[in-house]
Amino acid sequence: MHYQVGWAKQKIDIVACGYAMHGYGQPGHRAYGTRNPLFARAIVITSDDGAPLLYCCLDLGYITHAMRQGVVAALRQRLDEAFDESRLVLTCTHTHSGPGGCAHEGLYNLVTPGFVPAHLDAVVEAAAGALNTALERQAATQIHYRHQALPDQLPVAWNRSLRAYNRNPDITPYPADQTHLALDRTMHLVSFHREGRVEAMLSLFGVHATCLGNQLDHYDGDNKGYAALHAESCLRAQGVKEPVAIFAQGTAGDVSPHYHGPGDRKRRRKLRGEAEYAYARQNGQRQSEHAFAMLKEPGEAVTGELDGVLTYVDMSDQAVAQEFANGEMGARTSAPCHGVGFFLGTPIDGPGMPAPLGFAAKRLARAERRKKLKSGAAEQAEHRKLYDSQGPKDIVLNAGRKTVLGYTLDAIPLPDLADPLVAELKRQAKRGALARSPMVPSVLPLQIVRLGNLRLVCAPGEFTTVAGARLVAAVTGALSLGQDDICLINTYCNDYMGYVTTFEEYQEQAYEGGHTVYGQWTLGAFQTCYVALARALKASPDQRHYDTHTLPAMVPDSELALRCSLPPRT
Template identity: 50%
Template sequence: MYKVGWDKQEIHIIPKGYAMFGYGMWTHRADKKRTALYARSISIQHYLSTPLIFCCLDFGCITHAMRSEAIKQLQQRLGSSFQEQQLVLMATHTHSGPGGCGYEALYNMPTPGFIPEHLDAVIQAIVESICNALQHAEDTEISITSIQFDDITPIAWNRSIKAYNRNPEVLPRTEQETHLALNRRMQLIGFYRQNQLQSFISFFGVHATCLGNTLNAYDGDNKGYAATLSEEFLKQKGLINPVAIFAQATAGDVSPHFHGHKQQKIRDQIQGEQEYQYAQQNGRYQSELALQALSQPLNRIEGEIDALCTYVDLSNIEIPAEFSKGIVDARTSQPCHGQAFFAGTPVDGHGAPKVFTHGMSILAQWVRKKRLANPDSPQYAKYQALYASQGVKNIVMEAGDKKILGQNVDVIPGIFDPLIGEMNKQIKAGAIQDSPLVPSVVPLQLIQLGPLVLVCCPGEITTIAGQRVMKTVQKIVALNPNIKDVWLSSYCNDYMGYITTFEEYQQQAYEGGHTLFGQWTLSAVQFKFQQLAQQLCIAKDLREYDQSTRPKPIPKQELAKRTNHGNVKTAASQGGGG
């Protein structure tokens, strides 16, 4: 028997016209609130062990600022009864939630800048929901199960079918079969008292992009609607304050919009109020399937809980031959954004016009050729390693070196894009000289709940990339006869962009262009999760793994210079993403 508690707290952020996080668009601003956004928490304790805590936010992503500040406050309030490696922070990845909550500079550019009041509101909701969940823990039975969406439910489509079909282990799918080129199985953890479902966690990968980038309100999108519908259903059963978490899984290449013949025409028919109805329907599909699967506690579990969390620098990992296709000296590199990143995604979030992205490609290729033309150049070895790691990507932005198309960012005229203009402004103000544009040191986490191991990944991971990570972990933990299942949760604990397979990366669709650390990114993630899984199989007092590495502190004076003090901008911009 476990002791389990749950709670949810609204994230109280007043819409003031700041840009939302997700689409990366200067014009995608929140002037009102359509639905409440929540922090939903569930704590699980086995006998006298330290509680395992899941907290899911109706947000686009988790940032290191969110996790580190929440941990600091939880340690102050809970003392030794709280251990940070047992905290799983997850995001639903709604693209209609607040921005400005990260210490790193790039993803805050549209907001514009860092918004302390947004971060404070998030931390308050996280901490209060967790403390309340711990306080109200009672004896609870836990059941795990999974259930498949049938082939005809219009819940999700693969948006990068050409990249998906490059994977040797898949059955190639046609343009008419994109709904089958994904994992249509939902995995669930249910919490029961007196054989009655009380609360639950769902894992199913689909982007929360039912709502497009022309709307102007905070909204939980499909995952938020799924949670609300499920909680309302449980309340009608007489339950008080039930919590339904709809977390993400392998959502990287999975869209809630149709992808196939005439896809843009079909998407354009869903506008305005219809987008909210579409999001509600998608959420309803998820809610109904979850409640169907959890109607009875069929697969009760028992056993210990355990957790491991380590931070790794993804910008410089040597890939073992096991994961490098036999290529010697394969490595990751500094984070780089490709032309495909700036082009955006089909249907979900278009980026810059084709004429601009085509020009980016031409210039990126010219920069590469120029850098590699002279082997005697003092920078030749550096750039040779960079391009070997980044492969076919047409590099537009080197986030590590803060360069665009080979030039310092502030050299590029801001007239081309207000986001570049904002970056120029921050550079000239001395706001990002010693600050990273994006995270490179990110947390990888494994959770054991009885016979289940959950892989907690900080990136947007594609369907097949996620399968490979789970197989890597499964191969190691299979040595423990008590472990039966390995699942994956994405958008956990921080944000590292995308993770594609090596084969998908070669297509350089949006997902590959946003796989920051090069074509060996997945290999690095597999390697590091393999090492962590090996530690999970060792007695706790014999484990030896890095528990001290963390991202370098952001210079306070620089963070202050890029903090927005109410100066909300309204200029138009090109942007994109998903």
């Protein structure tokens, strides 16, 4: 099998003018400049026949359905019948120092505030532009694959939710001073060669892009962006004219670039301002240097056909196969709900509400649960179904019903001065800007692509270390892969809805569990749906039977207009 491959990158041209950045959910985390440019980096692969495989990674905190819609429209115009949407992968570095306001759903735009069409247009233009340029630059290329663990002593990543991680029965528990081992330290590297020289690369390694905290005021690619810039600089020094290096995400959900262990808070407090930028650069450079060290070893040739399957699934009401529900019958997901743990944030990467407020929120959430479960028979059955799915989560925001602790969004009994985000939420609700719009996406894109003997599970949102490993194991089994075949996971793909923890991790209700919005069986639902999708990929194209018609509902233009181009706070 011969491959024609092209690569390119294009700057995401957004002017920093005071809108809050996406990632930390802090209204004060505003952008007034750009430290390092944000890019869309693309790699396009075409084989002897069939549509091209199109891969684009953006220096952003999230991918949204609105972004994907825009890029799909641009590519259809460019490629016409040669475009196969199931072979388009949009992913991101998950930098927390990138623009917000790029989603049509309500919740993750609140902090911006609202929807910013200019941001979305710039993202779509950069992604489509990079992909189109890559298409034009295709030439004969050899592809190789390598994988190698980062040395244990290399200070790049730590598990930030150890108590939850240690609940899993399929791992070795670690003490608090060994959080650097409680994660998947393997980097996977796909390299692209012409005339015996590496000219582009794609790295998959899971670690949050949160070296830069929420007190800074410039756009920046954080550690993944610095890794890409360092790698491209090294390739240029070797004579490559227009190199592209992508450092994308694996299972980053519970993995931090900051030390977690005894004395972690004191250590983080010392890292401020310019020291944070230096630390992000150092972390990224270490990832890049590890990738180059891997290139010194022989790689495995990637060969074989290109393929892809893509489906949209309503994750708010999915039945879970018994094998992925600890043997339970009738396990289901529910409408999205955010727990107290979500609002408390993470103590090192991104603190949220103060602990006393969290304690009060737990008491109110539990009182609301008791009240709901004592309601009339018909309502009680509905509430019990929700709480059975959400398990031990103390629900603050029922994003499906659009209530906060039982109150409608426009009637939350918290003074506006107490919390600017609550004030913004109430303001938009009173304007009718959220009446028919989802707060978060529930109809989600699930995708598996094939690049020769590689299979890539492209998953939306943030999977923890063990959740991702279990999903890959389930897909690998369903595909019946041979000895030379490899299955990998790429997260933050195609849309963003929050986290996915294991059932056991969910019981801890740390930040990751509080942000696993569809309940304690969320991972089981993903496993169930991805196994079905893997079986479709395994079949010949004319024998594939899976849903290719379901799509997210369109968000009303009238409501988008009410949330759009709101002035940045000053």
